[in-house]
Amino acid sequence: MRVRPDSVFVSSILHTIALLFFVRPALWYYRVASDRAAVARLDPGFQGKAFADHRFGVACLVIILIGLIVVWTGYTKRSRPAWFVMFVIVWFWAFPVFMLPVVVGLMRAKEFTFFELLYDAISGPGWTQSVARTILIFLLMVAGLALPMGRFFIARKANEAVHLPSRRLAVSLLIGIPVAALALYCWLRVGVVYELPIARLNTFLLQPPPPPPPPTPCKCPNGN
Numbered sequence: 001m002r003v004r005p006d007s008v009f010v011s012s013i014l015h016t017i018a019l020l021f022f023v024r025p026a027l028w029y030y031r032v033a034s035d036r037a038a039v040a041r042l043d044p045g046f047q048g049k050a051f052a053d054h055r056f057g058v059a060c061l062v063i064i065l066i067g068l069i070v071v072w073t074g075y076t077k078r079s080r081p082a083w084f085v086m087f088v089i090v091w092f093w094a095f096p097v098f099m100l101p102v103v104v105g106l107m108r109a110k111e112f113t114f115f116e117l118l119y120d121a122i123s124g125p126g127w128t129q130s131v132a133r134t135i136l137i138f139l140l141m142v143a144g145l146a147l148p149m150g151r152f153f154i155a156r157k158a159n160e161a162v163h164l165p166s167r168r169l170a171v172s173l174l175i176g177i178p179v180a181a182l183a184l185y186c187w188l189r190v191g192v193v194y195e196l197p198i199a200r201l202n203t204f205l206l207q208p209p210p211p212p213p214p215p216t217p218c219k220c221p222n223g224n
Contacts, residue, residue: 007148008078012071014144015086019067021137022098026064030057063093083145083152090141099138102131 033039033054039047067089074082105127106117120128 006151008076008151011144011148012076014140014147015071015075016068018094018137018141018144019064019071021133022060022064022094025098026057026060028057029053030061032057060093060097063089078148078151080152083148086141087145090138090145094138094141098134102134105131 031054033050039050042050067086070082070085075086117128118132122129
C-alpha cells in the first residue's frame with residue numbers, strides 16, 4: 001500500500017491514536033465480569049449489570065477493531081464509504097458513549113470557569129484530568145473527519161502534486177507548540193496572571209454536607 005503524506009494520512013494517524021485510546025476503557029468494561037466467582041456472589045441486579053457491561057466492552061472492542069481496519073484499508077485510499085463509516089463511529093459511538101457523560105458532568109460543574117477546570121486537570125490526576133483527556137481525544141477524531149474533507153468530496157486530477165509544508169513552517173510548529181504548552185502550564189501553575197485558591201480545587205467532587213436534623217417537637221403539657 002502506497003501512503004501519501006497528506007491530510008488523509010495525518011487524519012488516519014489521528015483516528016488511530018483516538019481509537020487506541022478507547023481500548024483501555026473498553027477493556028475495563030470487558031473485565032467487569034471476568035471473575036465469575038465474584039460476580040456470582042453479587043445480587044441478581046448487580047450480576048445483570050456486570051454481564052451487560054461485559055457485553056458492552058466486547059462491542060466497544062469490536063467497533064475499535066472495525067475502525068482501525070476501515071482507516072488503514074479504505075480511509076487512506078480516500079474511499080468515501082470509509083469516511084462515512086468513521087463519521088458514524090465518531091458521532092454515534094464515541095460521542096454518546098464517552099463524550100456525552102463528560103458534557104453532562106461539565107454542565108453540572110458550570111459554577112467553575114474554564115481556567116479553574118484546566119488548572120485542576122494540570123495539577124494532578126482526578127476527574128478533571130480524565131475529562132480533559134477525553135475531550136482532547138474526541139477533538140482529534142473530529143479533526144480527523146474535517147481535515148481531509150476536501151480530498152474526499154472534491155474532484156481532483158489523477159496526478160495531483162502533493163504539497164508538503166515548508167521546512168520553516170514545520171520548524172516553527174515543532175518549536176512553537178511545546179513553548180506555548182509550557183507557557184500555559186507555567187501560567188496556570190505559578191499563577192502569575194490567574195491564581196486559583198487551593199481550597200477550591202476539587203470542591204465540586206466532594207459531597208455536599210448533610211442537611212440539619214429536624215427540630216425536636218416540644219413535649220410540654222401546654223404544647224409551647
